[in-house]
Amino acid sequence: MSTSPLLCLGSTARTKATGLCTFPSTGDEWAHVGGVKCEDRCKEIGKEWRKQEEKRQKSLTAALKKKKELVAEAGRLTKQIEDQIADLEAEAGAQEIKIRDLEAQLEKIQKEERGKALKKKGKVSQLAGQAKNRVEELRNALVDVRKQRDESRARVKELEEILSKFKVEYNPNFNDEGVKRAVRSWEEYAARGTAGDYSGDAARERDLDEISKPDSETSGINWEQWENEDDGEGEADLVSKLLSYLPSSLAERIQGKLHPESGAESESKAVTDARNALNSEKSTLTGTRNSINNHKADLEKDYGPDGVFRPLKGVCISRDSGEYTYEHCFLEKTKQIPKKGGATVTMGNFVRIGTTSVDEVDSFSGEIRQVEKTALEYANGQTCWNGPARSTTVILECAEENEILKVTEDEKCVYSMIVTTPAVCQDGNNQNGTGNDANTTKEHKDEL
Numbered sequence: 001m002s003t004s005p006l007l008c009l010g011s012t013a014r015t016k017a018t019g020l021c022t023f024p025s026t027g028d029e030w031a032h033v034g035g036v037k038c039e040d041r042c043k044e045i046g047k048e049w050r051k052q053e054e055k056r057q058k059s060l061t062a063a064l065k066k067k068k069e070l071v072a073e074a075g076r077l078t079k080q081i082e083d084q085i086a087d088l089e090a091e092a093g094a095q096e097i098k099i100r101d102l103e104a105q106l107e108k109i110q111k112e113e114r115g116k117a118l119k120k121k122g123k124v125s126q127l128a129g130q131a132k133n134r135v136e137e138l139r140n141a142l143v144d145v146r147k148q149r150d151e152s153r154a155r156v157k158e159l160e161e162i163l164s165k166f167k168v169e170y171n172p173n174f175n176d177e178g179v180k181r182a183v184r185s186w187e188e189y190a191a192r193g194t195a196g197d198y199s200g201d202a203a204r205e206r207d208l209d210e211i212s213k214p215d216s217e218t219s220g221i222n223w224e225q226w227e228n229e230d231d232g233e234g235e236a237d238l239v240s241k242l243l244s245y246l247p248s249s250l251a252e253r254i255q256g257k258l259h260p261e262s263g264a265e266s267e268s269k270a271v272t273d274a275r276n277a278l279n280s281e282k283s284t285l286t287g288t289r290n291s292i293n294n295h296k297a298d299l300e301k302d303y304g305p306d307g308v309f310r311p312l313k314g315v316c317i318s319r320d321s322g323e324y325t326y327e328h329c330f331l332e333k334t335k336q337i338p339k340k341g342g343a344t345v346t347m348g349n350f351v352r353i354g355t356t357s358v359d360e361v362d363s364f365s366g367e368i369r370q371v372e373k374t375a376l377e378y379a380n381g382q383t384c385w386n387g388p389a390r391s392t393t394v395i396l397e398c399a400e401e402n403e404i405l406k407v408t409e410d411e412k413c414v415y416s417m418i419v420t421t422p423a424v425c426q427d428g429n430n431q432n433g434t435g436n437d438a439n440t441t442k443e444h445k446d447e448l
Helices: 005-010 013-018 042-115 123-169 177-191 200-213 223-227 233-244 248-258 269-300
Strands: 316-321 324-329 335-339 345-361 366-379 391-398 403-412 414-421
Touching: 042 269, 123 177, 324 403, 324 414, 366 403
Parallel strands: 345 391, 391 414
Antiparallel strands: 316 324, 324 335, 335 345, 345 366, 366 391, 403 414
16 A cells, blocks of 8 residues: 555654654554555655755855845945045035135136226127127027927937838737827828928028137127227226226226126126136035935935845846846846847836735645745836836845846736845844745736
8 A cells, every 4th residue: 555645744744843753653553544554754854854954054054144245245335435425525625615715716806807997888889798698699599499409300200210110010900999090190190291301401501500600700700899999988098097096896886887788798708717617616516515415315225234235236137038038126127128129128116125925835834824025116117008107026035146036917017026135034043035936825927
């Protein structure tokens, strides 16, 4: 009579944890259980169990060693960021001092310029100054409009190519009224004419290029010649000399009354250069402060216990399956990459580190129990056709290597990945992940 393994092993399920088996010395006690006599396989089962346990412990030891290295690297990266913040704060302090010096220098140059012999410009000179500003405004507007026009042309051409390809490749037998309306709309649009060839505008474009060039002594209008034209110079000289004896604040007010039209166009090159240097340094200080704020925000982000996920940020792993390659970049995004060409699909962008409950079969008792696992949540991926934006939950298991074990689509455009990593391994019985696939009670569509 053959021996039933289930009957023989059923009584030993609770003692496997020690690697020992207990069987009755004779089969008499088992005669009432279906008349089955059990073969004593304790030695064989214990040996196999100890072998597997030794292998598991060896793998766990290696994984814990790697986790320890990740924690150490996380500490080093955190210290590096803290040092960068200290260096940037020192730079910001030096930049603030430099800005105060540049402000004092600008004020000094402005006073020097006001103290110079100021001439009252004649009508020709004033008109030239106003005309110069107006021409510059129109020139800048022309450059911006041409840039926007070129970008719009490129986008229109690209969209027309997409729609034209869509019309050729779509399946007319596919009964989707939205698609058919789109194709009919494209045909009506194309009948009116599509974006054409603009090569015939080459001559006009050359003229516009010339107009867009800044004015100088050799190109366009020599504004300096007209701005230096004076009519009534004698009276202006007298007023200028009188102003030079007055306090700078009073002289500036009087000068403003005499030249109400004067403004930025009359600013000297020395003042302009000093102002530009000040603005440049202020911009540099703003960039330094932004870097400080970004580094501080990064230190406040959740990278898991002891920052263990910080060294893994941006580390990408992939798994080939059928027509696709699935990619997971830790704390960044998940992707689906077609092998035979086509666009890569973003399955979700990183949101946070969390936990999720999964059903798992106890390897000793065979019972199904719920286990809390660390999970990385990714959302706001590319939107599905007639569906939501894609999202992915990455469930982490303990193992030596970072590896994607399984990808499933739980519902339309909602995915889950089983990924192994040493980052979630724990010493002792309370481990976050066993390295086995999670078995869920819901039905999944396994894409792999």
